[in-house]
Amino acid sequence: MNRTKQHLIFAAIACALASARLGNSRLYAADSARQIIDEAQNRATSKSERYEGLLETIGEGGERAEKRWSFERLGSHGQSKVVIAFKAPAEVKGVALLIVNHPDRASDQWMWTPNIERDRRIAMQDRSTRFFGTDFSFEDLEERDVDQFDYELLGEQKIENALCWKIQSVPKQAKSSQYTKSIVYVRKDNYAFARIESFVKDLAVRRLNYSSITNIQGIWTAKSLSMTDVRRGSLTRLTLEKVEYNVPLSEDRFTVQSLRDR
């Protein structure tokens, strides 16, 4: 074999190896994105959670409204039960919501209204509906199941001086969602979520910022969440207070009947 032919063969092998590595790096990137999300979820997992919340809505005209609620969760991602009980203002005091999350389908939700002494099932056929006047939709309040999305690592970006992985999350075919895709920013230092931007086609419609991230019982927790409705120009801010994890909560507290006693 002459020298030129040898060089050509080596070049061909080198190209093949380079291509394989590139392909693997895409696979590696997807694997990395999924792994990052998995890790973020694992680090935030707890058997239960409880906090006092202050919900502020700021309308496009600057008008403000505040509500206070208590939040309790039992169970971990995808199979948890949540009770939100409103404490203020007076018009909504005593109203309570029970949300039962499922890994494979939309959550079941019930609401107790003391003024008419009725519980009702909330028929969530339109999960894009805003959650009682806030900028969160009902879908936004559901827990995300990592298996229902495809992930791709897009790179890195700083969010509020914290370097974050920038991951694209696209709902799989089987998952019904109002969003075409989401861009999730996960902090590299502690795997806490920093931001989630939600898109309909290529238009950003909602932006959820996590801030005041504090280590509470080993879990990095955002004590302030701000959801902006990009189209409306309105903002909803949720401030968490008295956050506790792994508190002993009875299953009995997460039934429709128990909503009456909140």
Place this chain on the structure above:
Amino acid sequence: MILLRLISWPYFRKHLLRTALTTAGIVIGVALFVAVRVANNSVVSGFSGTVDRIAGKTELQITAGETGFGEEILEQVQAASSVRVAVPVIEAVVDSNIKGQGSVLVMGIDMTGDRSLRDYDLEDSKDDVIDDPLIFLAQADSLIVSKEFADRNHIAVGTRLPLGTAEGTKTFKVRGIVKTSGLASAFGGNIAIMDIYAAQKMFGRGRTFDRIDLARKPGVAIADCEKQLGALLGPGFHVQAPSSRGGQFETMIASYSLMVSLSSAFALFIGMFIIYNSFSTAVAQRRSEIGILRALGATRGQIRALFLGESAVIGVIGSIIGLVLGLLIARAIAASIGALIADVYGVAQQAYELATSPSILALSLVVGIATSVAAALIPASSAADVDPVRAIQKGSYQLLSAGEHRLRVGLACVLCLISAACLTLSTSRSVFYAGYLSLVLAALLVVPLLCVALARALRPLLRRILAVEGTLAADSLIRAPRRTSATVAALMLSLALVVAFAGMAQASYSSIVDWMNVSLNSDLFVLPSQNLVTQTTRFPVAMAQELAAVNGVDRIQMVRSGRITFKDTPVMLVALELASIQQTVDLRPISGSKEEMYRKSIAGEGLLVSDNLAELHRLKLGDIVDLDAPYGQVHLPIVGVVVDQSDQQGTIIVDRSVFIRYWHDDAVNIFRLYLKPDAVHADVRQRIFDRFEGKRRVFVLTNRELKQYILKIADRWFGLVYLQIAVAVLVAILGIFNALTVSITDRRRELGVLRAVGGLHSQIRGTIWLEALSVAAIGLVVGGVLGAANLYYVLEIVRRDISGLRLDYHFPISTMAALVPIILATAFLAALWPAEATVRGSLVEALEYE
């Protein structure tokens, strides 16, 4: 056209008054035809419009009659694979408590899902319907109103609005205003929206919904979705497009619509006789003119066309005027129909705009012109047959020849026989109506003969009243039966109609009173609303105990009622505590044993049907009745047929236990209270008010008040009948005036001669007055006789085709007695002007009149 211009126009111009009276006959007929049709269509289209606007993007609706169904059905529907979104709805019509605003349609909806089906276009264009949906849901007094309603009543967000609810008048807070489009424009803009669960509480609905509105998943055909839901829910539920409800509303008010149509047709029929009368007289008067035309070469066809052309012109003018007049009065009639439908059927629906489709207007014009031309056919043919020679012989035409006399009698006898045969030998509807028509034709044929005979019979009486004048008047009638008979025929038909409707009304009242005296015999009635038939609010069953505890109350009976569909017809289902009814009401079945009827129905082994339901659907004792209920199918035999006037389409009565078993609904529409012997009604009523004050809205009626209320509804129902009676009398008056005017003109020379030979003015007047009174008297007699027969037929039509009710035959003597002075007085008044014109007219002209 030339003949119209040269011959007809001068004649009409010379007899302007008569022409106007002739035209008035068509004007009245067309006006009534247009008014009732437009009004009826407006109410029906108003209902359909409300349904459509409220429906929004709803593709199918699930209902189970007026009774509603349990909440659990919603989850079943939402879980169906073909359903994209399904939302529950409650509708209630309440008093707005705002002067001049009437009722408000309150829609109870689930705001979390309803926006997929209905557009809520907010007043200030925000995406949200209201500022704070959580507060809206959390507070039961939250309300959204339409912009139109808000603007009319100076309402803004934050305004407090009182509305009548099951718990009394409650003040609601307006938390949102929707723009007037689509949903918000339904019910004339008088629409309010509240949370459905709050609405359940406010209107005493327990845990039921009125209906479910839904949209199917993309790619699923509506028929498939309908089929799937039908199979899922069973036969007790109706899955239908929103537009079908408009059709159901029409079916429900079908008997009323039929009466309305018959009334308008009668008005035209009578108007036709005015035309016939006028043209017959015109032909008689213009015989010389016609003879000359024929002698100059005019063909029979041209003569016929001339008179038909005249009638067509009158028809066009009369129809146009009638159309305009009809539209003007349609709105008032529509308001009356809307109120009637609310009272009788419990459906509050107004006509917010007149439904004047081009087809109705065009039809009215065509009908008016066609009626006019049809009325002139016989006179036109008669004119065409005028012999030019005989035309010059004055007066001879007015007489009836012996041959014609025999022909008329013969034909009339044949027609009477046919009528009798149709009545007795067949039950077919078309044969029945053929027999009816035959009788009317027979009567019309013999009218001239009767005029002569009755005039002869009246002659001695007239002579006794005023010797000379009476004789002249009688002789005028005897000599000119053709002139007289047209007027008498119109009068006869009008009075026959009046007698029939009055007899029907009296029979109906009598029947209603008899039923009320038997079935509605409790001392007090406790209702949730002022309207007896409305289903907007109901009482909870627990209220029975509270009522029983009121001092003076001896016994309570619970009544639950609502319309369901039976053989594609909405009928009333009434659930009673039959064991208690047996002890308090002497309800005797028309067929079947009373003891057996109660035993089986109390045990839930049978049901009762009303006599009219049995008649309309050909049901009898022992027949099995299948009723589709939300929780099963009722499959029970008829164990009793009873007289019941609850609904025109018929009533089915079951024991309350059966209703609860199959409808899962223990609410109450009415409590019937029997008081202790020593209890004072007014005191007990006040105690009831006191007990429920601030807690619940109650209306307490005494037995007398309830009966008066029901009779008031009957009055409204027959309001249209009375309108028809008024029209018939008016038409009769026109006919008399017209005939007298013609008679005076015809006898101008004769009366001129009388004056010339020394007749006093008072004698001239006297003869004309007596002639008018005689025409009226003859009309009353023949009208009364035909009316007696007509009443029979009308009662049969009611039984066969309208409501199935068997009404007793009672000739309306009081009505007839009231009509006698009215018609006689009218005839006298109609004769005043012609008499004055005669005595004050130029004697020379009268003698020269040719």
